[in-house]
Amino acid sequence: MKFLVRLALLIALLVTPLYAYKVLQKSDYTDFSVYYKAAGHFTKGELNQVYDLSDGASPFRYVPLTLPFFSIFTALPSQPAQLAWYFIQLLCFGLGFWLLHKTLVGACCRRSSGMPRSNGNNSRALTAFAFLFILRFCLDTFTIGQISSVMFLGYAVALYGWTYRRFAWAGMGLFIPSLLKIGPGFLFALFTSGRTQARTRSLKAAVSLFIGLNLITGLALWMKSQTLTNTLTRFIQLWKDWQLIVVNDSVYYDASHYGSQSLNSFLLRSVKAGWLTAPQTQGIFLSLALTVCIGLIAFWFLRRPKGSLGRVLFFSTGIFPYLWFMPETFKYSLTMLAFPVAALAALAFSRTATGERCQFQLERFVLGFGFLTLSLPGKDIVGDTLFFGLQRASVPFFATVLLGLAVFRQASRHSLPSPLLKTLYSIFSMRRIGPWEKLPEKPTLDISLLVPIRLDASGISPESSVRAENLSNQLLEYARARWGVKAEVLFLPYGNRISELHPIFRATQRALSGQGDSPSKIILPLAGFDGRGYALRRGFLESKGRTLLFFHFEQPCEPEFFDRALNILNQNSSGPALVRANRRLEGTRFKIPVSLLPLVHKRHRFGLSFNRLVRVMLPVQTTDTHSGTLVMTRRLAERVFGLQTSPDFLFDLEISLIAGANHFTETELPVTLYLAQEKSVSRMFHETLHILLGLPFLALRLKHGAYAPQLNLSSSDLFISADDWGISRGVNEGILELIKKGVVRRVSLMADGKFLKHELAALLALQKKGQVSLGLHYNLTYGKRHPSPGAFLKDWLLSNSKSDLREYVRTELLAQLARLRATGLEKIEYLDGHHHIHVVPGLIGALQAILKQAEITQVRLPYSRALWFSRHWALALLATFARRDFKTFGLRPLAFFYPKERHFLDLGTFATALAKQKVPTEVIVHPALRADANEWEHADPYVAPRVTEYRALDMLNHLFKKDHPA
Numbered sequence: 022m023k024f025l026v027r028l029a030l031l032i033a034l035l036v037t038p039l040y041a042y043k044v045l046q047k048s049d050y051t052d053f054s055v056y057y058k059a060a061g062h063f064t065k066g067e068l069n070q071v072y073d074l075s076d077g078a079s080p081f082r083y084v085p086l087t088l089p090f091f092s093i094f095t096a097l098p099s100q101p102a103q104l105a106w107y108f109i110q111l112l113c114f115g116l117g118f119w120l121l122h123k124t125l126v127g128a129c130c131r132r133s134s135g136m137p138r139s140n141g142n143n144s145r146a147l148t149a150f151a152f153l154f155i156l157r158f159c160l161d162t163f164t165i166g167q168i169s170s171v172m173f174l175g176y177a178v179a180l181y182g183w184t185y186r187r188f189a190w191a192g193m194g195l196f197i198p199s200l201l202k203i204g205p206g207f208l209f210a211l212f213t214s215g216r217t218q219a220r221t222r223s224l225k226a227a228v229s230l231f232i233g234l235n236l237i238t239g240l241a242l243w244m245k246s247q248t249l250t251n252t253l254t255r256f257i258q259l260w261k262d263w264q265l266i267v268v269n270d271s272v273y274y275d276a277s278h279y280g281s282q283s284l285n286s287f288l289l290r291s292v293k294a295g296w297l298t299a300p301q302t303q304g305i306f307l308s309l310a311l312t313v314c315i316g317l318i319a320f321w322f323l324r325r326p327k328g329s330l331g332r333v334l335f336f337s338t339g340i341f342p343y344l345w346f347m348p349e350t351f352k353y354s355l356t357m358l359a360f361p362v363a364a365l366a367a368l369a370f371s372r373t374a375t376g377e378r379c380q381f382q383l384e385r386f387v388l389g390f391g392f393l394t395l396s397l398p399g400k401d402i403v404g405d406t407l408f409f410g411l412q413r414a415s416v417p418f419f420a421t422v423l424l425g426l427a428v429f430r431q432a433s434r435h436s437l438p439s440p441l442l443k444t445l446y447s448i449f450s451m452r453r454i455g456p457w458e459k460l461p462e463k464p465t466l467d468i469s470l471l472v473p474i475r476l477d478a479s480g481i482s483p484e485s486s487v488r489a490e491n492l493s494n495q496l497l498e499y500a501r502a503r504w505g506v507k508a509e510v511l512f513l514p515y516g517n518r519i520s521e522l523h524p525i526f527r528a529t530q531r532a533l534s535g536q537g538d539s540p541s542k543i544i545l546p547l548a549g550f551d552g553r554g555y556a557l558r559r560g561f562l563e564s565k566g567r568t569l570l571f572f573h574f575e576q577p578c579e580p581e582f583f584d585r586a587l588n589i590l591n592q593n594s595s596g597p598a599l600v601r602a603n604r605r606l607e608g609t610r611f612k613i614p615v616s617l618l619p620l621v622h623k624r625h626r627f628g629l630s631f632n633r634l635v636r637v638m639l640p641v642q643t644t645d646t647h648s649g650t651l652v653m654t655r656r657l658a659e660r661v662f663g664l665q666t667s668p669d670f671l672f673d674l675e676i677s678l679i680a681g682a683n684h685f686t687e688t689e690l691p692v693t694l695y696l697a698q699e700k701s702v703s704r705m706f707h708e709t710l711h712i713l714l715g716l717p718f719l720a721l722r723l724k725h726g727a728y729a730p731q732l733n734l735s736s737s738d739l740f741i742s743a744d745d746w747g748i749s750r751g752v753n754e755g756i757l758e759l760i761k762k763g764v765v766r767r768v769s770l771m772a773d774g775k776f777l778k779h780e781l782a783a784l785l786a787l788q789k790k791g792q793v794s795l796g797l798h799y800n801l802t803y804g805k806r807h808p809s810p811g812a813f814l815k816d817w818l819l820s821n822s823k824s825d826l827r828e829y830v831r832t833e834l835l836a837q838l839a840r841l842r843a844t845g846l847e848k849i850e851y852l853d854g855h856h857h858i859h860v861v862p863g864l865i866g867a868l869q870a871i872l873k874q875a876e877i878t879q880v881r882l883p884y885s886r887a888l889w890f891s892r893h894w895a896l897a898l899l900a901t902f903a904r905r906d907f908k909t910f911g912l913r914p915l916a917f918f919y920p921k922e923r924h925f926l927d928l929g930t931f932a933t934a935l936a937k938q939k940v941p942t943e944v945i946v947h948p949a950l951r952a953d954a955n956e957w958e959h960a961d962p963y964v965a966p967r968v969t970e971y972r973a974l975d976m977l978n979h980l981f982k983k984d985h986p987a
Contacts, residue, residue, distance in 0.1 A: 053166025469566025554672025747774025
């Protein structure tokens, strides 16, 4: 790495005097001569000649705001001015690379950068590599006198400011290249996609700089005209002339020139070659430009960079639309590649803590290809033939495309979902809360008061913390005074600030610390879910009260409401099971600060309209679906939290739907509420959007009976079959528990499983009692010569030695049957296959003689119509082909149901699907009591979901093997 730094410094020292001499001797056309000429006209007051199409292929094309800057050079003769401009270019590149180095120090050294810490010393080498990569472009810039050096410095300032969150710097830095070429302004979308602070500071800085330059230009014009009216007229005319030059760009320059490496230039060269027509190129260009730009903006809004390196990568992605979609992109514009190249090099050259090189082969290839096709090939090195061939074939353009794709790939890897993406994902995926982590506690107390506390990213004032502590104390004192030791208060914090010990969280802890041996406690959520509905479910599973009280921490009510509600519940055992606080009843009262009155009134009117919409779409009678203050019996709570799917705001609606669908009655009471602060507009918008898009989902679940499934888990038509006994201890123990509870009725044993004998004696004893049927889980893929069904299928169909393979599968079946019999298993009642390998075409025919000898006539046929519309469609296809063999050999399969992942995450849907099975049906599951992948003999991707399956089945047993009269 030190070699790169020394090489870069040596080349810089050699190039500086060499190109100073070359620039001083240059007397033909340069871009600087255009700037110098236009500035001369501006200085002399000849404004009608600043933007002049009669200049041919070289009119002045930059905005009027740049003229005062170039006017400085008119104080010198042409040649000295050109030399002065050269040294300014050197200064801009030097400062730009220094800022790039400072940026890379943070990106490579900080622990938050995502890079190995040993890479911190490589920032100089990375900067040197970036310098060598764009060296030829820098030299072209010096030769032609282009303004790319100033743009490079602006980009460097913007990147430094963006990486270190100095957003005013970022805005001012990005304004410079945007002022000169317009296209770089696309990166402002990156700043606006972030937090409000980044958006406002960057835009304010850019606007301030724009206003300042306008004032300077206007002052320069005023000094020549001396009248304000004349100054404004001439200033406006300059802008109009500049606009004319920009619009007529194609008139005075041919964008299909071999030197231009933009998408537009590539398409125009394709037209000349006869590959495309002009209308086709316009359509392709517009569609690609819109797709890439909109897609990139969406990426910035939906993802957040992870660490400093992630911020560098995000910024770098915004450079490529400028390079790709400008009318023409010459080599001097490619100096901006230094930033994405440095970011990719930081990954490509990184090493682990042990000194091993990280696996970034694609990034190394892209950098190497770019160096060979962009940095290296000049006419002086590769010759005219290869040089012009590469240019006309647009190979440099495709090299930048590869660089852009590699940068985007790494930017996506170094990012996290944004809050907006999380909201959209939760809305459109309708994420399901999944089965209970544990079964509910047995009720030993009279009352459980559940208090969900939202701890989000918004700041909490000291006043709010004090108010929270006082409220926590009041709740605890009220519960102790009213119910004594027969009640508990469960505080349920949720949100994205729990790990930071939020002030409200600390206040609640202090309140609990003074309660001695009170059963009240704080229950933290598990990782992976966040939301009020999830927090309440966690509280229910830990609660021990026969009646549950839900308290709204953000809108606390007077405690007397719970007394009135409990009186109603206790008056009659057949009376209401749910009492709701309704904020819209006539007797309801709000105690709020006067400053909140207008906002609360608007929200009240909005809530009325919203509830009308809810009542139109769903059979809900209440006029206040989201009051959050409730009292319900444990019997109803068990059904509500058992059929709940939403961890978020939709849960309040599910309470009403589940209660109504299961014929639980409810009533409503007026309430007195204390409101110290109102929700933010952003939060209200997210909650409203979530509900509006979620209402059809809830209506569909209600229509399909998911909120009131009529399932008899003991039905003689349901044969829940657990596969993979013997693959691990956790699998065996989970299956055994479900057999004892009467859920699993069939078990498929993997004869060559490492843990076949673990708990096998207990399993065989249950078989003798008639509680379970046992079969062979025929295995040709787990720990065998074919690691996957696809590998076996390919070999089975295409192998040149089919006879050997047929003998192999027979030998395996005989060996596996023998192993099971050796364990004491007297009767093997059926056969199925691991990964359903037994339905490979022709395989069952090869095994038929052995099956007949073993008196096995029942074999699984994994076919159902639903499989065609899932990721298991190939299994449905194979099972269709195998059906004829089953009939030919007299095999008797049961009807088949293959639960999807969503079934185990949505117990209502799962129970409804099971209840629809009206003929003897095999339901295959893969449960495990715990995730013990570290014990597995061979790796398998399906480990953690097995625990989810176990919990779902255990939960079904708890809900549907009990009597739950409505």
